[in-house]
Amino acid sequence: xxxxxxxxxxxxxxxxxxxxxxxxxxxxxxxxxxxxxxxxxxxxxxxxxxxxxxxxxxxxxxxxxxxxxxxxxxxxxxxxxxxxxxxxxxxxxxxxxxxxxxxxxxxxxxxxxxxxxxxxxxxxxxxxxxxxxxxxxxxxxxxxxxxxxxxxxxxxxxxxxxxxxx
Numbered sequence: 255x256x257x258x259x260x261x262x263x264x265x266x267x268x269x270x271x272x273x274x275x276x277x278x279x280x281x282x283x284x285x286x287x288x289x290x291x292x293x294x295x296x297x298x299x300x301x302x303x304x305x306x307x308x309x310x311x312x313x314x315x316x317x318x319x320x321x322x323x324x325x326x327x328x329x330x331x332x333x334x335x336x337x338x339x340x341x342x343x344x345x346x347x348x349x350x351x352x353x354x355x356x357x358x359x360x361x362x363x364x365x366x367x368x369x370x371x372x373x374x375x376x377x378x379x380x381x382x383x384x385x386x387x388x389x390x391x392x393x394x395x396x397x398x399x400x401x402x403x404x405x406x407x408x409x410x411x412x413x414x415x416x417x418x419x420x
Contacts, residue, residue, distance in 0.1 A: 266300040313396040314345075320403050321345040324392070327407040335414040337365050348392040350410075352382075361386025365417055372413040378406055 255273040262268040308314065325343065328350055332338040339351035339359050352366040353359050366382040369390060373380055383391045394406065 262304060263297065263300045264304050266297065268297045268301040268304075270301065308396065311397075316398070317345040317396050320398050320400065321348065323400065324348060324394075324403050324407065327403070328392075328410070331407065331411050331414060335411075335417075337362055337417065338414065343392070346392075346394050346396060346398060349384075350390040350392065351384075352388045352390065361388035363387035366390060368417050369410070369413045372416055373409050376409050376412065378409040 255271065255277055258268075258270045258272070262270055321344065324346070325341065325348060328341045328348065332341050332350065337352055337355065339353035339356060341348070341350050343349050351359075352362045352369065354362050361384070363382070363386055366388045370380060370382050381391045383389050392406075394402070398406075
């Protein structure tokens with residue numbers, strides 16, 4: 255089951271759920287479902303327009319290609335810098351863990367905070383999340399292209415180079 259929220263309408267309040275039929279079959283047979291926000295034609299048009307742009311501009315293929323380049327770049331950066339743990343994700347939804355050291359792999363929220371602030375001061379926005387507040391949350395827009403991906407990776411590399419080992 256996939257749930258979709260704010261980005262579905264690019265600022266217009268649209269959300270959606272896309273389940274496999276076998277997941278909702280019993281719900282549809284046993285429960286009456288009513289939603290006062292359902293069937294809003296303006297919201298439906300906004301959502302449809304966004305889906306059309308995603309399809310027409312091949313943004314899913316772009317996300318896969320550019321996301322792969324960023325992930326490879328993140329792996330190179332992680333191999334060079336102290337305090338980087340797991341690099342994970344798919345497409346343009348990526349994460350990098352800031353850790354105390356690679357052997358212990360314990361969360362390092364201070365390093366993540368430093369990286370987030372260093373990048374912000376240098377014009378690149380990300381956030382930190384997770385139970386240990388140590389996971390760099392990387393979710394650029396689907397329209398990201400290679401020059402911006404390179405800017406992103408260079409800014410991250412510079413931030414880790416500037417980070418003082420904790």
